[in-house]
Amino acid sequence: MGVANWLGWSNEITRKVAHIVLYLAFGVSLAYYSKGRYPQTYPRYEALIFNMIVVVAYGAIDEVHQLLIAGRNGTFSDVVLDSFAGLCGILLYIAFYCLIWQKIEKRLKSRRKIKNY
Numbered sequence: 001m002g003v004a005n006w007l008g009w010s011n012e013i014t015r016k017v018a019h020i021v022l023y024l025a026f027g028v029s030l031a032y033y034s035k036g037r038y039p040q041t042y043p044r045y046e047a048l049i050f051n052m053i054v055v056v057a058y059g060a061i062d063e064v065h066q067l068l069i070a071g072r073n074g075t076f077s078d079v080v081l082d083s084f085a086g087l088c089g090i091l092l093y094i095a096f097y098c099l100i101w102q103k104i105e106k107r108l109k110s111r112r113k114i115k116n117y
Contacts, residue, residue, distance in 0.1 A: 016081065019078060019081055019082055019085065020081065020085040021085075022085075023055065023059065023081075023082045023083075023085035023086040023089065024085045024086070024088055024089040024092070025089060026055060026058070026086055026089060027051065027055055027085065027086035027087060027088065027089020027090040027091075027092070027093070028089040028090070028092060028093045029089075030051040030054060030055065030086075030089075030090060031047075031051060031089065031090045031093035031094060031097075032093060034047035034048075034050070034051060035093075035097060048090065048094070051086075051090050052083075052086070052087060052090065055082070055083055055086030055087065055090070056079070056082075056083045056086075058082075059078070059079045059082030059083055059086070060079050062074075062082070063075065063076075063078050063079050063082075
């Protein structure tokens with residue numbers, strides 16, 4: 001196993017990690033957008049499905065775009081990886097919002113009520 005082989009392998013790992021991080025952030029951003037769009041009834045299943053469709057479509061379009069560039073290749077496994085990372089980002093934001101942020105908002109509201117008396 002030479003240095004060139006190791007560098008090629010580490011480059012592949014770096015690209016996969018970059019895909020995961022970027023699509024995770026993309027999923028969080030979409031979920032944040034959906035929360036702003038439906039603040040009273042968040043999380044909604046319609047928003048989750050819409051966000052997932054957007055993540056899958058964007059990942060597929062990105063891979064098709066890579067097929068059109070010389071020296072790049074687009075693979076179905078990257079679409080699956082991107083979709084999974086995006087779904088994890090969406091679910092991570094929903095879990096954060098439902099488990100943590102709503103409790104913080106309730107505490108802040110109760111403190112505001114106490115100060116108003």
